[in-house]
Amino acid sequence: MRLFTLLFLLFSAAFATAQSATLKGQVTDAANDDPLIGVSIATDGWGTSTNTEGLFTRSIEAGNYRLVFKYTGYADHTETVTLNPGQVLELKVQMGEQTNLLQTATVTAGKFEKPLGEVTVSLEVLKPKLIQSTNTTSIDEVLTKIPGLSVVDGQASIRGGSGFSYGAGTRVLMLLDDIPALQADAGLPQWDDFPVENIGQIEVLKGAASALYGSSAMNGIINLRTGFAKGQPETEVAYFAKTWGNPKDSRKKWWGTDSSFIEQPFETGMSFVHRQKKGKWDIVLGSYGLIRDSYNKETYSRYARITPNLRYRASDRLTFGVNANFNVGRSGSFFIWNNDTTGAYQPGINSASQTLGRLRFTIDPTIQYFDRFGFKHKVMGRYFYTHNNNSDNQSNDSRLYYGEYQIQRVIGNLVATGGFVGMYNRIDAELYNKAKYQTQNLAGYLQADYKIFNRLNLSAGMRYEQNKLFSPDTIWQLEPGKFEIIPNGLTEETKPVFRVGANYQVGKATYLRTSWGQGYRYPTIAEKFINTNFGGTNLVAPNAKLVSETGYTSEIGIKQGFKVAGWGGYIDLSGFVSEYQNMMEFVLDRVALIPGVGFGSIFQSQNIGTTRVQGTEISIAGQGKLGNGDLSLLTGYTYLDPTYKTFGKKEKASSSDSTKNVLKYRFRHQIKFDAAYEIGKISFGAALNYNSFMENIDFLFQADLAPPFTIAPFSAVNRYRKNKKGATVVDLRAAYKVTKHVSISVLCNNLFNTEYSQRPALLDAPRSYTMRLEYKL
Numbered sequence: 095m096r097l098f099t100l101l102f103l104l105f106s107a108a109f110a111t112a113q114s115a116t117l118k119g120q121v122t123d124a125a126n127d128d129p130l131i132g133v134s135i136a137t138d139g140w141g142t143s144t145n146t147e148g149l150f151t152r153s154i155e156a157g158n159y160r161l162v163f164k165y166t167g168y169a170d171h172t173e174t175v176t177l178n179p180g181q182v183l184e185l186k187v188q189m190g191e192q193t194n195l196l197q198t199a200t201v202t203a204g205k206f207e208k209p210l211g212e213v214t215v216s217l218e219v220l221k222p223k224l225i226q227s228t229n230t231t232s233i234d235e236v237l238t239k240i241p242g243l244s245v246v247d248g249q250a251s252i253r254g255g256s257g258f259s260y261g262a263g264t265r266v267l268m269l270l271d272d273i274p275a276l277q278a279d280a281g282l283p284q285w286d287d288f289p290v291e292n293i294g295q296i297e298v299l300k301g302a303a304s305a306l307y308g309s310s311a312m313n314g315i316i317n318l319r320t321g322f323a324k325g326q327p328e329t330e331v332a333y334f335a336k337t338w339g340n341p342k343d344s345r346k347k348w349w350g351t352d353s354s355f356i357e358q359p360f361e362t363g364m365s366f367v368h369r370q371k372k373g374k375w376d377i378v379l380g381s382y383g384l385i386r387d388s389y390n391k392e393t394y395s396r397y398a399r400i401t402p403n404l405r406y407r408a409s410d411r412l413t414f415g416v417n418a419n420f421n422v423g424r425s426g427s428f429f430i431w432n433n434d435t436t437g438a439y440q441p442g443i444n445s446a447s448q449t450l451g452r453l454r455f456t457i458d459p460t461i462q463y464f465d466r467f468g469f470k471h472k473v474m475g476r477y478f479y480t481h482n483n484n485s486d487n488q489s490n491d492s493r494l495y496y497g498e499y500q501i502q503r504v505i506g507n508l509v510a511t512g513g514f515v516g517m518y519n520r521i522d523a524e525l526y527n528k529a530k531y532q533t534q535n536l537a538g539y540l541q542a543d544y545k546i547f548n549r550l551n552l553s554a555g556m557r558y559e560q561n562k563l564f565s566p567d568t569i570w571q572l573e574p575g576k577f578e579i580i581p582n583g584l585t586e587e588t589k590p591v592f593r594v595g596a597n598y599q600v601g602k603a604t605y606l607r608t609s610w611g612q613g614y615r616y617p618t619i620a621e622k623f624i625n626t627n628f629g630g631t632n633l634v635a636p637n638a639k640l641v642s643e644t645g646y647t648s649e650i651g652i653k654q655g656f657k658v659a660g661w662g663g664y665i666d667l668s669g670f671v672s673e674y675q676n677m678m679e680f681v682l683d684r685v686a687l688i689p690g691v692g693f694g695s696i697f698q699s700q701n702i703g704t705t706r707v708q709g710t711e712i713s714i715a716g717q718g719k720l721g722n723g724d725l726s727l728l729t730g731y732t733y734l735d736p737t738y739k740t741f742g743k744k745e746k747a748s749s750s751d752s753t754k755n756v757l758k759y760r761f762r763h764q765i766k767f768d769a770a771y772e773i774g775k776i777s778f779g780a781a782l783n784y785n786s787f788m789e790n791i792d793f794l795f796q797a798d799l800a801p802p803f804t805i806a807p808f809s810a811v812n813r814y815r816k817n818k819k820g821a822t823v824v825d826l827r828a829a830y831k832v833t834k835h836v837s838i839s840v841l842c843n844n845l846f847n848t849e850y851s852q853r854p855a856l857l858d859a860p861r862s863y864t865m866r867l868e869y870k871l
Contacts, residue, residue, distance in 0.1 A: 119150035119185030120144075120165060128323035130189060131526025132207075133331050134164040135292060140459045140597060142858050145410035145464070151695070156181070162230070169197075195663050195715055196506035196655045201272070202297040202317040204553060205306065206502060211605045211653055214595025215230070216300040216668055218713070222293040222321070224726070227779060227827060229866045230335050230839055231363060231384060232285040233296070233318065238783060240298050241730025241766045243712040246759070246852045248285060252300050254707045255672060255733040257311030257759030258791075258853045259680035259699070263312030263618035269301070271320055271417060273458055273476050276310055277363040278519040278533075279431040281315075283521055283617035287421050287454060289401045291330070291365035293323040301670065302613030305555040305593035308515065308537055310611035312645065312858040315673075320403060320417070323369040329871040330368075336361040336864040338389040342847045346438045346857075348391055370573075373520045376405040389859055390428065390439050392446040392681055397423025416462040425449045434810035444627075448485040452543050455479050472500040476783040486814035490523030492660035507545040512765045514538050517618075524621040527636065532564040533619070551597040553609075559640075562615045569623065569638040576770035578638040587642060589614050602662070603655025610648045621678060621699035632776060634682070635698045645674035652766055656716075671708040676701040681748065682792035694792060705757055723773030727780070732764040748792045758792060759853060761785040763820070775831040785852070786820040812853045821850030839866045 121133045121144050129148025135141060137159045144150045156179045159406035163171040164671065169188040196211030203213040210219060220241050230532055231235040234245040242253045249259060250266040262305055263281035267274060296318050303311040338359045340347050350357045363384035380401040387394050398421070405415040426448040441661035461473040478494035501556030517535040540556035564806045567583040570576070593611035600606050617640045630682035651668030670859050683698045712732030736757035738745050756762070763786035795811050824846055829839035841864040851857050 110655070113156055113179050114153055115156045115179060116151065116153050116182040117159075117177065117185070118182070119176070119187060120148045121150070121165075121187045121189060122325070123168075124149055124188040124190040125208075127188075130168070132164055132165070133189070133289075136159055136164070137161050143199070147407070147410050149410060150232070163189060165189055168199075170603075171456045183738045192377060193656065195717060196605070196653065200297050201319075202269070202315055204509065204541060205500065206509055206543070208543075211603075211655070212551050212599070213666075214551060214597045214607050214609045215303075215713075216649060216666070216670075217610075218298045219681075220296040220298070222295070224728075224770075225290060225770070226332075226775070226868070227829065227839065228781075228825075229336075229839070229864050230290050231334075231361070233288045233290060234283075234285045235555055237296070237298070237316065239766055239768050239781065241333050241728075242300060242711050242764065243298060243787075244761065244764070247856070248282070250316065252298070252314040253670060253672070253709060253711070253732065254582055254736045254757070254760045255431060255755060257679055257852075259678075263615070263621055263678070264310060265613075265615060267311035267315045269307075269315060269317040270456075271458070273389040273474050273498075274308070274310070274496065274517075275318075275456075277480055278478065278532075279490055279521045279618065280620040281310060284421075284425070284454060285417055286384075286395075286457075287399070288318055288399055289320060289367075289380050289382065290383050291332070291367045292321045292369075292401065292403075294319045301609065301649055302593070302672070303644065304559075304591045304613040305557045305611055306539055306541055308557065309535070309561070309614055309616045309642075310694040312643070312674075313647075315622050320376065320401075321367070321369060322403075323371045323378055325371065327370040328356065328368070329869075330366070332365045332866060333867040334361075334363055334864060336862055339861040339863065341389075341439070343435070343438075344437050346797050348440055349389075354391065356387050359387050359389040360386075362446045373803075374407045376403075376407070376769040378403040380804045385862070390441075392497070393427045395423065395425045397421060397425070397452075411464045413462045415458075415462075417460075418456065418457040420453075420455040422451075423449075424451050431857065433808070436816045442855075448486060449482055449826070450485060451483045453479070453481045456535070463694055463850065464509050468503055468505075470502045472498075472499045472502070474500070476859070483702045484525075488525045490521065490525050492519060494522045509543040510538065511541045512544075521619050522530060525626055526619055527566070527569060527625050529566045529623070531619050531623065532558075532562075534562040535616075536560045539693060546684050549599040549618050553595040553597075555594065556590060557591045557780070558590045559614065560586075562586045563571050563622075565623065565638075569624075569636050571635060572720075576635075580638055587616065587840060589642070589644070593853075607652070607654040608648075608650045610646060611700075613643075613645045613672075615648065615678070617699070617767060618677060621680075622854050624699075627694075628835060633694050633696050635696050637698050637700060638677065640699055641676055641701060642675045643674055643678050645672060647672045647675075657718075658720075660719030661716060662718050663714065666715075667707075667711075669710050671706065673707075674705045677703065677705045681758075682794045685794060691712060694819070702738075703745070704737055705737065707734060707736040707757070707760075709734040720771075721773075723771050726770045729767040729769070730765075734762050734764075736760045748793050750793050750795065751789060752793075754789060756790045758790045759788060760790075761820075770827075779827040779828045781825040781827075782822065784820060784822045784852075787818040788815075788853075793817075814851065815854075818836075823848050823850065835870055837870075839868070840864065841866070 109340050122128045132146040142152050156177045158176050161173045167790050171189050171561040198210040199207045200210050202584045225236050237867035244251045299315040303315050309610050365382045367380040371413045383398045399422045403417040407413050430445050431438050432440045457477045465470045476496035480492045495518045498515045502511045519596045520531040521531045537559040539557040544552045563585040565583050567580050591612040591614050595609035596743050597607040620642050623636045624634050626635050649670040653666045654662050655664045665752040679702045683696050709733045716727040737755045741755035765784040767782040825843045827841040833839045846862045847861040
């Protein structure tokens with residue numbers, strides 16, 4: 095009986111094997127033959143996906159099958175196959191990128207790839223072509239093309255979430271390949287560190303995202319994703335040179351007429367990047383160098399950057415990687431002008447400062463592993479070293495240690511993501527009362543994204559965060575004998591934050607979305623403890639009593655895709671509201687008599703109360719064939735109504751216009767436009783940026799005070815602000831492809847030489863001219 099059973103089982107297994115077949119193959123990018131990871135392959139009754147080599151294999155019953163290959167950002171691909179018993183069929187499938195902008199692959203909204211049209215929040219995408227065509231030397235220059243996004247004095251603000259906060263923390267979190275990239279002490283991005291020579295894509299998420307990304311993501315996220323090695327080796331080299339012309343008002347020109355030996359302000363630089371796959375290695379090596387003597391006197395920059403990125407595919411499940419960034423240089427700048435006429439592009443007395451030497455570097459190790467149970471494990475780390483040897487007792491050193499473990503599982507239409515984050519900072523600086531500080535951040539997060547009926551996308555997430563700050567227990571103020579006490583030198587806080595969102599596909603190219611998310615931001619070391627001066631009698635005071643700010647962003651929006659012949663894109667219309675409790679702002683607090691200094695203006699980061707920013711925004715993006723050429727377009731209009739919830743005596747007294755309840759340093763109206771048309775070997779581009787009049791600034795910035803209270807560099811601001819029409823700046827560019835590998839482009843920024851200022855006591859650039867030469871192999 096046992097022998098009969100054994101023979102029966104062997105016969106059944108052999109029969110089943112004879113009736114089954116094996117399907118295997120590889121899926122690659124049609125443009126460069128790169129393997130595509132995680133492609134979904136489905137047919138009736140079963141499904142599978144590709145591994146890190148783009149490979150897949152499946153044992154199935156013999157028969158006829160219609161296979162559908164799906165991958166975010168790529169057009170669906172279909173294969174019809176017939177499998178005979180015992181057959182091993184091998185496929186080579188190539189997928190082309192999706193030309194529909196609504197299908198652009200994004201990762202920032204949920205830490206996994208999702209089409210742009212299906213995300214539950216406002217999100218914009220910038221491609222590397224725009225960065226190169228505008229000769230962007232620093233990422234903040236091109237970010238201003240995003241509707242609703244401003245960068246004032248190096249600080250990013252999305253939809254009025256921030257005003258002018260010189261040297262203070264940011265509410266917009268900067269990510270580099272999904273890892274936070276803010277400096278430890280000031281909580282600011284160092285724009286010169288980001289590799290403009292090797293950009294894969296920039297994603298800008300608008301609105302609170304603290305539930306997934308933590309404290310600094312209160313107002314939004316900028317996620318810079320670097321380029322990666324492709325199937326064929328790539329080498330790109332660029333050289334550029336730029337000069338600024340004379341100001342419209344000839345009295346403001348200082349170069350060529352003084353002892354600085356600068357006949358004409360200029361900028362020149364060179365970039366290089368090489369990407370290559372070699373066996374199991376992916377290798378990317380980038381470098382960048384820049385020399386600048388600015389139109390602002392005593393403002394200059396000299397730096398060089400090297401960015402090696404390596405990835406090793408140990409197996410089809412396990413990948414190791416390490417990215418690094420080394421930046422060395424020196425620079426000079428000033429905070430306020432000398433006056434609004436002959437000294438508009440020159441520093442006020444003792445206002446200039448220098449970084450005599452600096453070194454910043456990051457090392458980012460990563461591990462990614464797909465286990466056999468369907469879980470994706472990801473470990474990300476960062477070591478961020480900063481040393482600034484600054485003038486005027488403003489030197490600082492900091493070390494940042496970051497680690498994150500993330501686990502993700504796809505179960506049908508559900509994507510579940512969770513993780514733990516730890517970050518530790520050490521700061522030692524003259525700038526912060528000549529003391530040492532340590533901060534510690536621990537957090538855990540969960541997010542679920544679920545798709546119902548193939549139309550409704552639901553998203554929900556939460557994060558629990560703990561912050562600890564170790565500092566001296568006594569913080570001395572500017573005035574003699576004044577100090578603040580921090581018990582045991584320890585400040586500690588825990589906070590939960592939540593978010594929910596939904597996106598419903600109403601029609602073939604119509605997506606309706608709504609979202610609500612909480613924001614949370616803990617004060618930076620710079621905001622609480624900075625103690626310095628600039629311009630001689632202008633001082634920045636510490637504020638150890640500063641507390642964290644909280645709030646939320648809610649939004650409703652609709653994306654409508656369109657196509658006209660071979661040209662298509664989308665229109666996005668949204669309405670939004672953001673509220674902040676205990677909002678932190680850098681303010682001009684008072685004029686006081688300081689021993690040894692005299693009457694001085696005192697700046698400080700303060701909690702200004704509860705604020706509300708609401709508004710509407712419309713943006714249009716398009717690309718594709720139009721006539722005989724290709725047209726790319728990105729344009730938008732943003733309207734803001736930024737107000738104090740309570741516009742009381744204190745708020746009125748500090749405002750330049752006490753009759754209007756409007757937050758300081760905001761533009762109520764913004765228009766952005768950028769278009770490029772390419773036909774044959776020639777391309778043309780034009781850009782426009784309009785900011786309305788900044789209705790409210792600090793009272794002391796434009797007050798006509800009687801001596802000895804007059805603050806000389808600021809007293810000119812009132813005269814300068816008489817023009818209430820706002821400012822429109824127009825840029826033009828053109829390029830010619832000389833050969834298959836060589837192209838040359840010319841640019842003219844601020845074509846009409848508009849004289850404008852984005853914040854008090856500092857003018858922006860006059861007209862400039864740039865030439866760029868590129869070589870691609």
